[in-house]
Ligand SMILES: [Zn+2]
């Protein structure tokens with residue numbers, strides 16, 4: 001592995017939550033043209049997108065979603081409380097109703113300019129299998145769900161989450177069961193009290209690409225690598 005440390009004035013940053021990733025860089029201001037030139041010889045570019053990536057599409061970030069005051073059964077719900085596996089286990093229907101509100105907002109959103117720049121990647125995201133060799137959705141994808149029975153192979157079947165109209169129609173129940181093992185279906189989302197994992201989110205692949213291959217990192221809609229999987 002090539003060491004990219006340049007000179008003494010280069011600042012060494014160590015990510016606290018992920019101490020095995022060492023980033024050394026000397027902050028510089030680049031014009032778009034200079035940035036493009038600097039990237040020209042790079043072979044393994046990683047584009048890390050955060051939740052502000054979709055802000056221009058009208059999709060609220062997880063935190064600002066609170067301001068939308070999602071009301072379920074007369075109670076205003078706090079996203080930090082609801083988006084937890086423990087809450088999902090205890091109040092499955094409320095959690096799904098909360099997610100359904102978010103899906104309704106999601107359906108009204110359109111790709112923004114940044115999405116169009118990464119159009120090829122977007123097309124891969126919209127394919128039925130959310131995992132591709134080039135896109136790692138390490139926080140999951142609300143468009144999919146899978147069964148909660150970890151011991152059975154069927155937990156790896158990713159089923160489309162019903163749309164808001166399907167949710168409303170009478171033949172689709174809000175809380176769904178796996179058609180193979182009858183276990184509860186859960187959203188393909190990393191809840192706030194869950195850890196990144198390889199099984200569902202290919203988090204290890206994303207980390208290994210970053211550690212072993214990446215020679216250029218572009219951050220879009222996020223500011224640092226805090227919390228990146230290890
Ligand atoms: Zn995220």
Ligand SMILES: [Zn+2]
Pocket residue numbers: 147148149152154155178179180181182183
């Ligand atoms: Zn199942």
